[in-house]
Amino acid sequence: MPSIISDAFGPFGRNLEATARVRRAIRGAGHETPVVAAGGIHGFRQAEDILQSATADIIGAARQSLADPDWFKKVRLGRGGDVRSCEYTNYCEGLDQKHKMVTCKLWDRHGLDETGVRLTPDNKRRALAPQWSYSGARIDADGAEPSYTGPVASSRKPQANE
Numbered sequence: 001m002p003s004i005i006s007d008a009f010g011p012f013g014r015n016l017e018a019t020a021r022v023r024r025a026i027r028g029a030g031h032e033t034p035v036v037a038a039g040g041i042h043g044f045r046q047a048e049d050i051l052q053s054a055t056a057d058i059i060g061a062a063r064q065s066l067a068d069p070d071w072f073k074k075v076r077l078g079r080g081g082d083v084r085s086c087e088y089t090n091y092c093e094g095l096d097q098k099h100k101m102v103t104c105k106l107w108d109r110h111g112l113d114e115t116g117v118r119l120t121p122d123n124k125r126r127a128l129a130p131q132w133s134y135s136g137a138r139i140d141a142d143g144a145e146p147s148y149t150g151p152v153a154s155s156r157k158p159q160a161n162e
């Protein structure tokens with residue numbers, strides 16, 4: 001059954017305190033095991049803060065990546081305003097629990113009659129998010145996307161005892 005996380009903490013980054021504690025304990029024991037933070041991670045600034053504050057070494061974004069499979073690409077291209085943000089209603093998880101193909105309510109009824117749209121087995125929803133294109137993006141002569149020139153979180157060297 002789809003549900004909304006409605007406690008005072010809300011859906012955003014709700015596991016971060018626990019993740020930081022786990023990571024500190026691992027580092028305190030002298031291990032370098034990378035720690036992944038997940039749960040309500042939905043934006044570049046938030047993800048970057050998690051990495052920069054040494055809360056985690058890697059971030060995971062499940063529902064935000066389903067809501068907008070292109071979200072990180074949009075951010076890289078400076079099109080953060082185009083990101084389709086997850087509403088954390090858990091409609092998708094409800095489908096999974098009923099053993100139905102998982103789609104997102106933000107896009108699965110859009111353009112159902114367009115040519116070439118792949119549908120779910122019951123033909124009621126689109127199986128894949130609509131394609132995103134941005135005509136203003138600089139595309140190199142070989143068709144490659146512009147390279148990202150901003151901060152690269154994964155290149156950051158962990159500090160001692162982090």
Ligand SMILES: Cc1cc2nc3c(=O)[nH]c(=O)nc-3n(C[C@H](O)[C@H](O)[C@H](O)COP(=O)(O)O)c2cc1C
Pocket residue numbers: 038039040041060061062063064092093094096102
């Ligand atoms: C469609 C869907 C199915 C999931 N199935 C499982 C599961 O079988 N087992 C599990 O431990 N977590 C499951 N999860 C939870 C995710 O692994 C993850 O912990 C959760 O979505 C939090 O990350 P997010 O806020 O980035 O989505 C599922 C989540 C979604 C959206």
Ligand code: SF4
Pocket residue numbers: 063064066067085086087088089090091092093103104105106
């Ligand atoms: S259905 Fe879409 S908007 Fe709703 S929780 Fe899942 S990914 Fe987010």
